[in-house]
Amino acid sequence: MSAVLRIESVSRAFGGVYAVRDVSLTVAEGETRAVIGPNGAGKSTLFNLISGHLVPDAGTVSYGPRGQWRRIDGLPPHARARLGIAIVFQGARLFGGMTALENVMVGAHARTRHGFLAGALRLPGQRREEAEIRADALAALERVGLREWAHRAADVLPLGQQRSLQVARALCARPRLLLLDEPASGLRAAEREALAQLIEGLREEGLTTMLIEHDVAFVARLADRVSVLDLGAHIAEGTPEEIRADEAVLTAYLGE
Numbered sequence: 001m002s003a004v005l006r007i008e009s010v011s012r013a014f015g016g017v018y019a020v021r022d023v024s025l026t027v028a029e030g031e032t033r034a035v036i037g038p039n040g041a042g043k044s045t046l047f048n049l050i051s052g053h054l055v056p057d058a059g060t061v062s063y064g065p066r067g068q069w070r071r072i073d074g075l076p077p078h079a080r081a082r083l084g085i086a087i088v089f090q091g092a093r094l095f096g097g098m099t100a101l102e103n104v105m106v107g108a109h110a111r112t113r114h115g116f117l118a119g120a121l122r123l124p125g126q127r128r129e130e131a132e133i134r135a136d137a138l139a140a141l142e143r144v145g146l147r148e149w150a151h152r153a154a155d156v157l158p159l160g161q162q163r164s165l166q167v168a169r170a171l172c173a174r175p176r177l178l179l180l181d182e183p184a185s186g187l188r189a190a191e192r193e194a195l196a197q198l199i200e201g202l203r204e205e206g207l208t209t210m211l212i213e214h215d216v217a218f219v220a221r222l223a224d225r226v227s228v229l230d231l232g233a234h235i236a237e238g239t240p241e242e243i244r245a246d247e248a249v250l251t252a253y254l255g256e
Ligand code: ADP
Pocket: 014, 015, 018, 019, 037, 038, 039, 040, 041, 042, 043, 044, 045, 046
C-alpha cells in the first residue's frame, strides 16, 4: 500500500523538555492508524506537528496523497488544511449560539479562497460560493447522520452528536487525512458505537484517519495499525494484536 504521510526524526520540546522525541512513522493511504500512549506521551503534540499548529524543532513531515509528495513541516495550518489535512482537536468546542449547519460551514471555509471572514461578511461575489458551501455542509451532516439536526443549536446536542458534528465539520473541508484527537472520550457506550460506525464508514470510503484513543477495545476494532508513544518516543508499532502482546507497551502502561 502506498503511503500518505511520512514523519522522519521529528522532535519538539517545550521549555527544554521533549514532548515528542525523534519520532519516525509512516501512514498508508486508506488506513486507520491509532495512536496510543499514557497521558503526556506526546500524542496531541504529534497531531499538532502534522496539522501545522506546532512546528518541529527537528525532523521532517512529508505528505503525499496520490504519490504527490511534499514537505509540509514549514507550512502554516491553513495551507495544510487546503492540502487536505483536517484535525479535530482534543476537547474541541463547538461555536455556541450557532446551529449545527453553521458550525459545519465554518469548517468548509477552510478550503475556499476567501476564508471564513469573507464568507461571514458576505463580500461581493461570495453568494455562489456560499451556496456551494451550504450544500457541502448539509452533505457532511447527512454523512454523519445529523441531517435532521442541521438547524438546531449545536451546543445543546448530546455529547455524542457534538462529536459527530466535529467530524462533519472536518469532513466539509474534504480531507484526505483526518486527525481525530480522543474523539471517543467521555462518550457513553451507545455513542461510542455510533462513532465507531462513523469511522468505519469513512475507512470504507478510503479516507486515511489517525485516531488518538485510550479504549483498547475501540482501538482493536477500528485500527489497521497502532503506534505507541511513551515519554515522547515512538516505542512500538504494529497491528492491534501485535501491540497487545508487546512487552514495551505493557511496561509503558503499567510502569515498572
Ligand atoms: P498527550 O496528548 O499524549 O497526553 P501532549 O502531547 O499533550 O500529550 O503533551 C506531551 C508533553 O508536552 C506533556 O508533558 C505536556 O505537558 C507538554 N506540552 C504539550 N503542549 C505544551 C505546550 N503548549 N506548552 C508546554 N508544554 C506542553
